[in-house]
Amino acid sequence: MTNEVLLRTVKLRRTFGGLAANDRVSIELKRGEVHALLGPNGAGKSTLINLLSGDIPATSGEVFYCGRDITKLTPHERSLIGIGRSYQKTNIFPGFTVRENVRLAAQSREPRAARIFSDAAAFGPYCEVVDEALHLVRLAGVADRKASELSHGQQRQLELGIVLATKPRVLLLDEPLAGMGHEESLKMIELLRGLVASHAILLVEHDMDAVFAIADVLTVMVNGVVLITGTPQEIRASREVREAYLGAEEQQDA
Numbered sequence: 001m002t003n004e005v006l007l008r009t010v011k012l013r014r015t016f017g018g019l020a021a022n023d024r025v026s027i028e029l030k031r032g033e034v035h036a037l038l039g040p041n042g043a044g045k046s047t048l049i050n051l052l053s054g055d056i057p058a059t060s061g062e063v064f065y066c067g068r069d070i071t072k073l074t075p076h077e078r079s080l081i082g083i084g085r086s087y088q089k090t091n092i093f094p095g096f097t098v099r100e101n102v103r104l105a106a107q108s109r110e111p112r113a114a115r116i117f118s119d120a121a122a123f124g125p126y127c128e129v130v131d132e133a134l135h136l137v138r139l140a141g142v143a144d145r146k147a148s149e150l151s152h153g154q155q156r157q158l159e160l161g162i163v164l165a166t167k168p169r170v171l172l173l174d175e176p177l178a179g180m181g182h183e184e185s186l187k188m189i190e191l192l193r194g195l196v197a198s199h200a201i202l203l204v205e206h207d208m209d210a211v212f213a214i215a216d217v218l219t220v221m222v223n224g225v226v227l228i229t230g231t232p233q234e235i236r237a238s239r240e241v242r243e244a245y246l247g248a249e250e251q252q253d254a
């Protein structure tokens with residue numbers, strides 16, 4: 001049985017002045033798959049995540065979510081229909097508890113932003129989704145601790161919990177393992193593997209061992225274009241990837 005395509009791009013292009021940061025990018029994200037985006041610095045990975053989340057508009061091309069053209073939707077509108085993203089820079093309120101952080105994210109689905117300031121009792125309807133997100137990221141046991149008291153790895157888990165509280169079907173994750181130790185990375189990889197049955201996950205990650213351990217599909221970008229999309233075995237075996245990827249890395253080192 002083939003997995004359902006949740007997010008799809010068609011010839012996506014984004015220019016900055018004369019530079020095409022993304023060009024002719026056509027990829028598919030399927031439920032049940034971890035799809036990793038690889039490429040040397042400046043290849044266009046963050047730009048693609050920004051185009052999918054709506055943080056920057058496309059110059060041309062289209063983005064489809066469950067068959068619907070969402071190219072013109074704002075980040076908030078995309079979040080409401082099921083596209084969740086994490087940011088490299090932390091999104092956490094350190095003085096709030098873990099539970100409050102997740103609850104605020106759940107609330108962001110409400111049309112009235114002013115709810116943030118309303119009575120605590122009004123948060124009742126969010127309890128279930130908050131508890132579920134905390135459970136999924138294994139932070140239920142520290143739900144009442146201040147976010148600032150968590151370890152770095154736990155804070156990254158909380159970032160994921162904040163995204164999950166918006167009930168996404170697609171997860172766009174920018175370096176979810178950044179700054180983590182080996183044990184913390186393994187825990188996060190396990191968490192992500194646990195989520196994949198019900199989500200499509202796109203991740204940008206520089207830790208190659210982790211990428212090959214977790215990804216079902218990899219797309220390699222170079223200079224804004226997709227060089228190849230394939231399984232880990234196909235990517236490992238590709239001479240084109242080695243030449244383009246390592247060549248670019250060597251140029252950067254020179």
Ligand SMILES: Nc1ncnc2c1ncn2[C@@H]1O[C@H](COP(=O)(O)OP(=O)(O)OP(=O)(O)O)[C@@H](O)[C@H]1O
Binds near residue numbers: 021040045047
């Ligand atoms: N806001 C911007 N204004 C001008 N140029 C930009 C902007 N954002 C990205 N670029 C350029 O677009 C190209 C792709 O950048 P992008 O950040 O998408 O690459 P990346 O693959 O994510 O790199 P890294 O691995 O270093 O994060 C780079 O040449 C970058 O300088």
